[in-house]
Amino acid sequence: MLDQESSGTAYTWGKPPQPPAPEDTVKALVTTAPAPLTLELRSVPDPRPRPDEVLVEVHATALNRADLLLAARRPAGSPLGLDVVGTVLRPASDGTGPAAGARVTGLAANNAWAELAAVRADRLTVIPDGVTDTDAVTLPVAGLTALYALRRAGWLLGKHALVTGASGGVGRTAVQLARAGGSEVTAWVGSAARGKGLADLGAQVVTGYDEPPTAPVDILVDSVGGDVFSTGYGLLRPGGVATVFGNTVRAELRLPADWGHARPGVRIEYLYLLDEVTRRDVPADLALLLDLVVAGKLTASPGLLTPWTDPQRAIDALYSREVNGRIVLSM
Structure with missing residues (x-):
């Protein structure tokens, strides 16, 4: 008999049992308490994109009042983050959306506060030259x-x-x-x-x-x-x-x-x-906003830029309403 099974673990004759391969992980900010919002940097499993999703290496994200509302409805340990800017590491396997290597911005599904994010291809658009990551990330939400x-x-x-x-x-x-x-x-x-x-x-x-x-x-x-x-x-x-x-x-x-x-x-x-985005052409609408920035008709610079590894400054600023404009977390 070449193989045998004992206690649910498969063995190959003559070889000791092998432990399962460790799961690849990335760093992400997750909730520890909803109100007031507190976050913690943890290791989480790598995202596994669906066929219609793009794998993005995140460069910047933003903090919204919507995130406070979403955090209050989700259990501790939940990821958050809607605004995303980054580089496409792996395009959508169904052939839609931006190509590998493209610099993109768009709407994530509450998972943008991480090193890597799986984002729907139809929620992203390519960032034109002349627009910085930190400006582009102010636009999706x-x-x-x-x-x-x-x-x-x-x-x-x-x-x-x-x-x-x-x-x-x-x-x-x-x-x-x-x-x-x-x-x-x-x-x-x-x-x-x-x-x-x-x-x-x-x-x-x-x-x-x-x-x-x-x-x-x-x-x-x-x-x-x-x-x-x-x-x-x-x-x-x-x-x-x-x-x-x-x-x-x-x-x-x-x-x-x-x-x-x-x-x-x-x-x-x-x-x-x-x-609303379920009935809109999000890539085209984001491209319109980015074109207005390039043309000098829309100012999109953040009111506060802070490292994502220390988000408390951003959270305090959001609660105190001390910042005019967007609060951006740089990766």
């Missing part, structure tokens, strides 16, 4: 959210757009895209410090929450909720559009008593990015 919010609003030329939470990554991008589309833009922020630089990005009016705007608007892009949303909604002209993509104050959305008949034709749209 924030850039696509702003772009889709304004597309939901429709025609921009000659309109007046009000952007709440305008100091954040999405808000700053929405201000620039609305202005590039021909809209007059009012940026509404929490304080004078939070409004710094927004006039340079195209906002004609920058005001704080203690001094609400009073001019009628055609478009409301809101991420704040509560009284800010209610006030902004009250400024909409008939036929206007409110696009809501967040609720940072975690309050009920309230409408004025005359919300309907006083504003005929007004629409309220809710945007959830991870659902």
Whole structure:
């Protein structure tokens, strides 16, 4: 008898049993507590891409408020990370997406805070020369959210757009895209410090929450909720559009008593990015944003850049709202 089996372990005659081959691992940031979020650098198994996924060596990622919400819904030890920039080590085996060696950015599936990530080929686009990794990684979540919010609003030329939470990554991008589309833009922020630089990005009016705007608007892009949303909604002209993509104050959305008949034709749209991308051409939309950066029409530089091996600085900055724009973790 050449082979025999004992206790579930296979043996070859004349050779001692061999231990299983060790699993290859990579370093990744995983959650240790959700609220407040804490992370730990651990060794995790190498990603195993599906046929429609690309294996990416990660160069940079970013920290979003969405990550805080996702962390609260997942058990300790979970990976996170939506924004990804890196180099394609292995293209998708089904033949789709970027080729090996391409420098790419895109949306990962909560696994970008790692040395390697498997990312869907239809969630990536190639980064053009002239755009840095740390600039490119600011665009997937924030850039696509702003772009889709304004597309939901429709025609921009000659309109007046009000952007709440305008100091954040999405808000700053929405201000620039609305202005590039021909809209007059009012940026509404929490304080004078939070409004710094927004006039340079195209906002004609920058005001704080203690001094609400009073001019009628055609478009409301809101991420704040509560009284800010209610006030902004009250400024909409008939036929206007409110696009809501967040609720940072975690309050009920309230409408004025005359919300309907006083504003005929007004629409309220809710945007959830991870659902929206299922109906969008993500590579083409990311390429559009990158082309605007190359052309000098969109500023995408991070507000804070910190090493991924020490993420606490980034987490503290996100909770304290001390950073204008995106928080980027460099690998």
